Structures are given as structure tokens and as C-alpha cells.
Amino acid sequence: KIYSASTTAPVNIATLKYWGKRDTTLNLPTNSSISVTLSQDDLRTLTTASCSKSFTEDTLWLNGSKEDITGSKRLLACFRELRELRRGVEAADSAALPMSEFKLHLVSENNFPTAAGLASSAAGLAALVRAIADLYELPQDATELSKIARQGSGSACRSLFGGYVAWEMGSSPDGSDSKAVQIAPVEHWPEMRACILVVSADKKDTSSTAGMQVTVNTSPLFAHRINNVVPQRFELMKKSILDRDFAQFAQLTMQDSNSFHAVCLDSTPPIFYMNDISRAAIRAVDEINRLAGQTVAAYTFDAGPNAVIYYLKENAQVVLGPLKAALKSQDGWASASAIKPEVPTS
Ligand code: DP6
Numbered sequence: 441k442i443y444s445a446s447t448t449a450p451v452n453i454a455t456l457k458y459w460g461k462r463d464t465t466l467n468l469p470t471n472s473s474i475s476v477t478l479s480q481d482d483l484r485t486l487t488t489a490s491c492s493k494s495f496t497e498d499t500l501w502l503n504g505s506k507e508d509i510t511g512s513k514r515l516l517a518c519f520r521e522l523r524e525l526r527r528g529v530e531a532a533d534s535a536a537l538p539m540s541e542f543k544l545h546l547v548s549e550n551n552f553p554t555a556a557g558l559a560s561s562a563a564g565l566a567a568l569v570r571a572i573a574d575l576y577e578l579p580q581d582a583t584e585l586s587k588i589a590r591q592g593s594g595s596a597c598r599s600l601f602g603g604y605v606a607w608e609m610g611s612s613p614d615g616s617d618s619k620a621v622q623i624a625p626v627e628h629w630p631e632m633r634a635c636i637l638v639v640s641a642d643k644k645d646t647s648s649t650a651g652m653q654v655t656v657n658t659s660p661l662f663a664h665r666i667n668n669v670v671p672q673r674f675e676l677m678k679k680s681i682l683d684r685d686f687a688q689f690a691q692l693t694m695q696d697s698n699s700f701h702a703v704c705l706d707s708t709p710p711i712f713y714m715n716d717i718s719r720a721a722i723r724a725v726d727e728i729n730r731l732a733g734q735t736v737a738a739y740t741f742d743a744g745p746n747a748v749i750y751y752l753k754e755n756a757q758v759v760l761g762p763l764k765a766a767l768k769s770q771d772g773w774a775s776a777s778a779i780k781p782e783v784p785t786s
Pocket of ligand 1: 457459467561594742743
């Protein structure tokens with residue numbers, strides 16, 4: 441007999457970036473971060489977790505192809521921790537099946553390009569942890585599970601929540617206080633929208649995992665960012681969300697994207713994620729805000745050239761109209777014209 445559970449997890453896009461690990465084994469960050477979880481209608485991972493006495497090895501199929509997971513320490517850490525929690529369930533209930541002894545089969549599908557800087561690892565690892573937790577009928581809440589997802593991929597811990605989410609870096613060496621919490625549910629600020637400019641769906645050059653440690657080890661600017669910039673920004677951004685102060689939220693989001701790409705450029709060798717089209721998007725957003733006479737749009741870029749633009753529903757025309765126009769007049773924009781309005785969801 442095969443036991444299964446399926447679940448989906450959404451993508452989240454950081455507005456205050458996680459960039460740097462203080463512990464690469466437990467995946468503990470050098471700073472706290474904040475994100476908005478996007479709607480699952482367009483971007484999500486669907487994962488089915490199965491286990492059976494008859495399975496002979498843990499296996500993962502990602503978008504139809506079987507992955508070699510034997511060397512994936514981070515994935516194996518997630519399996520180990522989830523099995524540990526399952527043993528708790530089995531110990532408490534003698535009728536519970538010994539699923540912790542069974543091998544796992546995982547089938548995971550993204551409905552968007554993998555590793556193109558579209559936060560696929562976040563949705564992927566969050567869905568994987570959730571699916572296994574459901575299969576195992578674990579009683580742990582999303583914050584507890586976020587500590588496991590974090591070990592699979594840092595940003596994944598934030599995808600266990602909808603709405604506005606903080607990953608609190610914590611200070612404990614064992615990672616027990618490095619976890620995701622919800623700042624506010626999507627209903628708190630339902631007018632928020634995000635659109636994604638898919639500049640390129642190619643696999644990114646430098647993975648975030650590798651890139652961030654190059655920055656930690658080589659960038660003189662990095663210490664300034666994590667000590668003097670991000671802690672204050674974290675508090676201000678949380679407040680801007682709680683106050684629904686879009687102008688403040690947007691300014692902080694843009695500043696933090698620029699700060700993150702600045703420490704990338706300050707690394708040796710320098711890391712470039714944005715390209716000419718990305719920079720044209722920045723100029724277009726600046727121009728839109730200037731013409732509006734107030735901040736109506738915010739750009740942010742992760743470890744790739746694709747832009748995510750946050751705006752409020754009431755400003756959709758003011759923002760998307762000129763953005764589409766700028767897309768057309770820009771060389772290379774034509775191939776980059778996938779604009780997807782996204783609604784953050786819980
Ligand atoms: C730029 O979560 O992909 O998107 O923990 O090594 O898996 P690992 O890194 P990952 O890094 C995400 C970096 C970022 C910023 C963010 O999402 O906060």
C-alpha cells in the first residue's frame with residue numbers, strides 16, 4: 441500500500457533580502473528578511489509525497505526528471521528532521537504506521553521556470569516540507585516547519601505563510617530561533633499587487649547559495665549592510681506594512697534591492713544579476729513615480745535579471761501602462777514582455 445499527500449506552495453519575493461549565511465550547515469542567515477507571498481494562480485510548486493513499505497530508496501522527481509539527491513545534504517536534512525518528528529507521532533500513538541521507516545517518493549512540479557531567479561527553490565522546498573508533514577500528520581505549526589524548510593533553502597521558510605512574512609534571523613547557534621513568522625495576513629493589505637517582468641527565463645549564472653558566500657567572504661560593504669542598514673530597515677519595513685504606508689514600503693524595498701545588488705558588485709569576483717533590461721525597468725519605475733508625484737511603484741530584483749514590481753491595485757493603470765510602453769520602446773524588451781499581475785494571497 442502507498443500512502444500519499446499533495447500540496448502546493450507559493451512563491452515569495454523578498455522586499456528585504458536574505459543574503460549571507462552565518463552557518464552554512466544549518467542555513468542560518470546573517471540578517472533577518474521580509475517578503476510578500478504571491479498568488480498561487482500563476483507561480484507555485486505542486487508536490488506529492490508518498491511513502492510505502494515497498495519503496496527501496498528516497499526519490500525526487502522534479503518537473504518530470506529524476507534528481508540525484510544522494511549528495512543533497514540540505515534535502516537529506518529535511519527528510520531526517522521530518523522523520524524525527526514522525527517518530528514522535530508514532531511514539532505517542534501505537535496505532536500509527538511506522539512511516540518514519542518507509543522510503544519517500546516525491547514528485548514536484550513548478551508551473552514556472554526553475555532556477556531563473558523566480559524563487560523556485562522557495563516554493564519547491566516549502567511544498568516538499570508541507571507535503572511530507574501532511575503525509576506524516578505532524579502536529580507542528582507553520583513556524584516550527586519553517587525551521588525545517590529553512591534548512592532546505594533559506595527563502596523557503598517564508599513560503600509556508602501567506603501575506604507579509606518575516607524570517608527572524610535568531611541568535612541561537614542551533615538555529616532554534618531562526619524561523620518565519622507572519623507580519624500580517626493578505627487581508628490586512630489586500631490592495632497590494634506584484635507584477636513580474638520576465639526578462640530572462642534562463643538558469644541564473646551564480647546560484648544564490650554560492651553567490652552569497654562570495655559576498656560574505658569578500659565584500660567590505662557587506663558588514664556595513666548587515667550591521668548598520670538592515671536591522672533598522674527591518675523594523676521600518678514591518679511598520680510600513682502594519683501602517684499600510686505604501687510610499688515608505690516602496691522606498692525601503694527599492695533601497696534594499698539596490699543595497700543587495702551593491703554588495704554583489706562589491707564582491708570578488710563581482711556578481712552581476714541585473715542586465716540592461718533590468719536597469720531600464722528601474723528607470724521606468726523612477727519615471728512613473730516622478731510623473732505621479734508620489735511613490736506608486738517599487739522594483740525589486742533577486743538573484744537574476746527579472747524585475748518584480750509592487751504597486752497598489754488603484755494604481756494599476758498608472759504603473760502598468762507606462763511600464764508596458766517602456767517595455768516596447770526598449771531594445772530587447774519585446775522578448776521580455778511577460779507581465780503577470782499577481783495578487784498576494786494567504
Ligand atoms: C536573493 O533561499 O535561494 O532571493 O538558502 O542557499 O537556498 P539558499 O538561498 P536562497 O536565497 C535567496 C536569495 C534572494 C533573497 C531572498 O529571497 O531573501
